[in-house]
Amino acid sequence: MRIGLLGTGPWAHRVHAPALAAHPGTEFAGVWGRRPAAAAELAAPHGVPVYEDLDELLAAVDAVAVALPPSVQGELALRAARAGRHLLLDKPVALEPAAARTLADTAAARGVASVVFFTLRFNAEQSRWLADQTARDGWFTARCEWLGAVFTSPDSPYAASPWRREKGALWDVGPHALSMLLPVLGDVEHVTAAGGPGDTVHLVLRHAAGASSTLTLSLSTPPEAAVDGVGLELRGTAGLTRMPARNEGPAEAYGRAIDALHTAAAGGPAHPCDAAFGARVVEILAGAERALDSGSGLAL
Numbered sequence: 227m228r229i230g231l232l233g234t235g236p237w238a239h240r241v242h243a244p245a246l247a248a249h250p251g252t253e254f255a256g257v258w259g260r261r262p263a264a265a266a267e268l269a270a271p272h273g274v275p276v277y278e279d280l281d282e283l284l285a286a287v288d289a290v291a292v293a294l295p296p297s298v299q300g301e302l303a304l305r306a307a308r309a310g311r312h313l314l315l316d317k318p319v320a321l322e323p324a325a326a327r328t329l330a331d332t333a334a335a336r337g338v339a340s341v342v343f344f345t346l347r348f349n350a351e352q353s354r355w356l357a358d359q360t361a362r363d364g365w366f367t368a369r370c371e372w373l374g375a376v377f378t379s380p381d382s383p384y385a386a387s388p389w390r391r392e393k394g395a396l397w398d399v400g401p402h403a404l405s406m407l408l409p410v411l412g413d414v415e416h417v418t419a420a421g422g423p424g425d426t427v428h429l430v431l432r433h434a435a436g437a438s439s440t441l442t443l444s445l446s447t448p449p450e451a452a453v454d455g456v457g458l459e460l461r462g463t464a465g466l467t468r469m470p471a472r473n474e475g476p477a478e479a480y481g482r483a484i485d486a487l488h489t490a491a492a493g494g495p496a497h498p499c500d501a502a503f504g505a506r507v508v509e510i511l512a513g514a515e516r517a518l519d520s521g522s523g524l525a526l
Contacts, residue, residue, distance in 0.1 A: 241480050249484045289339075313341070330505040348480070352470065370439065370458045372456050374445045378452075396515060400514070401504075417430070417514045509526070
């Protein structure tokens with residue numbers, strides 16, 4: 227499969243480009259960026275061409291990997307889907323539910339495979355743990371924390387990201403939390419939200435199957451308090467279980483996301499983390515944002 231990369235930021239440098247270059251069975255076919263000079267800088271170490279015209283890249287590839295802000299990703303991924311190109315997307319897939327749903331519907335209508343890179347879903351230990359919990363019934367409640375120091379650490383490469391500054395932890399790490407909760411507890415039918423220090427958000431979710439969950443999300447945590455800041459526990463008739471700690475980097479997980487795209491594009495079943503799932507996550511986040519702004523709960 228020939229895959230082109232859209233985007234040239236820190237995440238593309240750290241994860242997307244190295245994983246695409248190293249993946250067996252994948253030809254890293256080129257880079258497109260909004261700044262051609264940045265695209266050339268990213269492409270050079272991997273010996274791949276730079277495309278200044280997006281349509282030329284789309285004509286030369288089978289799929290695109292997207293490492294762009296969500297406000298840009300939705301529009302350009304839609305162009306790729308309309309061109310019949312498979313999609314390896316980042317989260318959130320868009321910032322507006324309508325845009326996310328249009329992307330998912332277009333991908334389905336065009337027979338385009340899609341995978342959204344929710345990091346934890348492609349980490350080896352976390353994915354095995356999730357499969358075990360999904361196979362069990364009787365979950366009563368869950369508690370999830372994602373406490374990061376993106377905005378408080380002096381050396382964070384993501385602190386200057388305009389979309390993260392605008393949308394905060396709810397939209398940046400909220401998708402990761404939802405990607406783990408929804409398969410176990412089911413869809414969300416009601417959300418209550420309250421703000422905390424900085425961009426900190428507290429959510430209470432009622433799931434359609436009857437369980438509830440609480441989420442605490444922050445990119446403004448003091449660095450001293452962000453140690454081991456990612457956690458998820460489930461309680462139910464099976465007892466108490468906690469998600470194992472992460473023990474591998476995102477590039478390894480991204481390699482598995484590429485594997486998943488290969489499988490789906492070869493005629494396999496749609497991946498659970500496809501564009502339709504990504505769209506539902508956007509709808510829940512948008513509901514949480516409205517609940518946060520209104521100071522009241524919101525039925526979904």
